[in-house]
Amino acid sequence: MRLKSTLDQWLTLYEIDRAGSFQAAAIVLNKSHTTLIYSVKKLESQLGITLIEVKGRRAVLTEDGKSLLRRATTMLEQARELENISKQLSKGFESEITIAVDHLCDLAWLYKPMEQYVNINGATSVQVVETSLTKTTDMVINERADISIINLPVTNYSAEAFGVITMVPIVAATHPLALKNIVSLTEISTLPQIVIRDLGYEPTKKHQQDVGWLKSRQRITVDNFTHAFQAVEQGVGFCRIPEHMVRDRNKTQVVVLEVEHAQKYQVPMHLTLPKGAKTGPAAKAFYDILLQSASHRRKQY
Structure with missing residues (x-):
């Protein structure tokens, strides 16, 4: 089964939610805010739901966005753990x-x-x-x-x-x-x-x-x-x-x-x-x- 989304897209959503705006998240991820906007729009299109609403200067997750991100956060933590384990194994652990x-x-x-x-x-x-x-x-x-x-x-x-x-x-x-x-x-x-x-x-x-x-x-x-x-x-x-x-x-x-x-x-x-x-x-x-x-x-x- 081919996945519609990528870890990078979920990481983008995670950082936007944590930072509160596309601009602030862009600084954390070292990407342009337009790249982040495109990434989220593409993810929304792939999933067929709205994930983020812009209210004033803030980017706020929708209820669907919050529900999916709660599950995606566990996936991101597991991915980080895999990278840490790989780093330890590469050192001969x-x-x-x-x-x-x-x-x-x-x-x-x-x-x-x-x-x-x-x-x-x-x-x-x-x-x-x-x-x-x-x-x-x-x-x-x-x-x-x-x-x-x-x-x-x-x-x-x-x-x-x-x-x-x-x-x-x-x-x-x-x-x-x-x-x-x-x-x-x-x-x-x-x-x-x-x-x-x-x-x-x-x-x-x-x-x-x-x-x-x-x-x-x-x-x-x-x-x-x-x-x-x-x-x-x-x-x-x-x-x-x-x-x-x-x-x-x-x-x-x-x-x-x-x-x-x-x-x-x-x-x-x-x-x-x-x-x-x-x-x-x-x-x-x-x-x-x-x-x-x-x-x-x-x-x-």
Whole structure:
């Protein structure tokens, strides 16, 4: 289907409406006012309706003109966005980047900076992949991510400090141990311990990686902390959970235990660029924003 109108004609109508006259719009568009008058008259002829009425020195859109321009404005914004995206792609910006984020990380540290990033880069889509244990390392050493948020630095890969996660033990608020001021390791060892599965574990290729105190008589292994929370809330057992996740949940459902000699431990988070010098400009730009946000967080505390 051949279109009767052009983007340039709608842009002319837009600028006339914004400026209030043909003369003022002509200055903005760097064209003569007679060229603009001809463009509008041609558009009216093509569409078979009147778009502008001249009242005194002002050019005023008709009701039909206003109705069509509201729709055309969206089209003009999309055209500008296409040009901006084309400009970014011409500079070598990747059409897509992959961010690997360790499951312990506070996701606000990722998505708040991402809000800033997508506002300045409309050309690049972002894939976010959750990792844990061996998968966290695998995403780095096999260069499966453009940016990785990891815990301990991976050998021979540079890393920058990103934050610290505090792990705390929780049980259901209805559990008998929730009423005790201090709980011993012996007492919690009698409870089933809910642990998170190593997302990179493949029985035929590598050994499963374990972290932390795992001496409970029984383990319940789940895929993620969402499952772990639900298991704890239902009274299945206890689990060590990132403190920020506990703050975000319904605190009436769980209680943080005071465990003798094992109350809490901390896990450092780091940023790394798995592809090193091969990292593209879009990934580098987001990496810089993430670092800036981490620096800002440290200054607040």
